[in-house]
Amino acid sequence: MQLKNHVEWALHCCSVLASLPDGERIPAKLLAELHGIPREYLSKALQALSTAEIVSGTLGPNGGYRLARAPSEISFLDIVEAVEGKGCTFVCTEIRDNMPCAEKPPSKGKKRRPCAVARVMYDADEAWRSHLRSVTLADLAKTVEKEVPLRVLKGNAKWLAANLDR
Amino acid sequence: MQLKNHVEWALHCCSVLASLPDGERIPAKLLAELHGIPREYLSKALQALSTAEIVSGTLGPNGGYRLARAPSEISFLDIVEAVEGKGCTFVCTEIRDNMPCAEKPPSKGKKRRPCAVARVMYDADEAWRSHLRSVTLADLAKTVEKEVPLRVLKGNAKWLAANLDR
DNA sequence: TGTATTACGGATAAATAATATCCGTAAAAG
């Protein structure tokens, strides 16, 4: 069981977008080049982010992507769920119903409380999500600023600026 | 991203085994029948549990599976990891190395500290595992005992006893 | 000793999901 690579890409793209001067946009082509990943495929991830209203895409020349709201208002969970979906990692197929002396599933509309096994798995899933929910892009930016040598940060910013130049 | 159905099966089988009188064993065939799942395929999950030394299998007539240690010594995490592996759900492909002004990856042996993005994902993964680690089969049994009607519990136990009869 | 039972593990097939590319459409800028 593995998250798809879209998650990694989306997180990195958002991280880059978070450090973008106000008003600027980065086209998918540049984001792909920056990370050395296939442009067309990355597009799918960006579109998912766009649908989830985490980034906003603009058409035409000088178009591209920017964050749809402040970095402090975008959590890791927002990004992960945008590309992976909100479904729980544990799916219960109600195999308990096959037990020889099972409780009958409720005939109509009524829902049963999920069983003890499923609840543990759901709680674990929620613990995962809860942690992701607690970290925002603003937090990430702060950490990166602290950890990555200034030379590297400036170098990348310069490259971006040069390539956005038009 | 979804856990494989082996996880659900393994958890249910362990739950059944936990309620088994001391000394008894259940063959894979019965466990499969009990849950209405394909016997040969379930075998794979049971073999994984066996390899992880969570259950112990015995060959020959009257053979079958039993737990390899006390229910209180088997956590959900043990079971999940036995069939899903211990690898983190987030895999980092070091795409930061493709940035135009990246830090050079350390030339030899030395390992870099994982980056900020990866660390958040790893921490979330650990939160998930940590919750699974905190619940044992003994805890599960207690909950089930409280929640499932006695009639159902006894009915299933009776069915098992009858089918183990030889 | 022989036969039935059962776990074990390799090989393989089928179905599903992840990964990747292609291309047509529409919007915006100049």
Place this chain on the structure above:
DNA sequence: CTTTTACGGATATTATTTATCCGTAATACA
């Protein structure tokens, strides 16, 4: 009107999951 760019449908490729099959070895029992 032309270029740039996101958007989204269609499709191909590859990996993983799901499932079955069968040969081997160990054990119980007659």
